[in-house]
Amino acid sequence: MKYAFLPLGALFGFLLSRAGATTYDYYAKLFLFEDLQLVWVIGTAVVVGIPGLALLKRARARALLTGEPIELRGKPMTRELPLGAVMLGVGWGLCAACPGTVLTMVGEGKLSALATVIGIALGTYGYGVWHDAKRVRSSQAP
């Protein structure tokens, strides 16, 4: 099943590109409030997604490729979520990229995106190490 995600990733990357999410200028214009292209993209995706996912839920649909029930469960709230979200947002504005679009940009030949990809991998790595250390500290607490 996992290999099906190679064409799926390619399709999603293609759609991100066509939506303008791999065009650097749209990020600057978004946060300078000059062109809300990307707000339209996210907003319309959600407007289509809400009824689509509600239908899957109501129909108790099973995944076509695996036959397993589809779990439609939101991510939990955590204490670190708000700060992490703002950090990600700052990086989003600085680099004009989010984790999915930046990989797509690499495929478009935008070489500077490679530096951002390396940074994201390092940040993810750093979080894993920090998470381990935090766990050890809390288990040693009296």
Next chain:
Amino acid sequence: MSDLVVWSGPVGGAVIGLYLVAQYWLTGTPLGCSTGYGNFCAMLSRARYFRTGDYATWNNWRLWFALGLPLGGAVAMLTSGIAPELTLSMGALYDTVLPSSPIGRTAYLVAGGALIGFGARMAGGCQSGHSINGMSLLNLPSLVASVGFFIGGIVAVQALFRWMR
């Protein structure tokens, strides 16, 4: 820099919304991009964080999804009717405010990327996982995360273009 074909925002968004539903229906998995970076970390790291949960096996669907994204970018570029090119440019706007030396710009982007990677793991997802997937599930924490993304983005870009231009 020549231009990619870009659909209008509502059209692009609607098709991405359909993609979200189709991926769930086909595979039962949520849309998300940031977790996949940890799969690459899991190949190299011995940290316990990269051995459990989402990363119990690093060679899973998220890895293949991450590898598919650049393929899609290449197809999008090749079907835009423009000459393929490798470029260091980040577009007219960013090029006027970012460091222009290759070393300076690389350092800047690696640092910014690190904020993205660390922040995404703290937040439990990125714009795909929270803003598109999570908000479509009417999940409140995802709304909180999305507001946080936009606050961070606005602060960063307003500061960048006010002080560096």
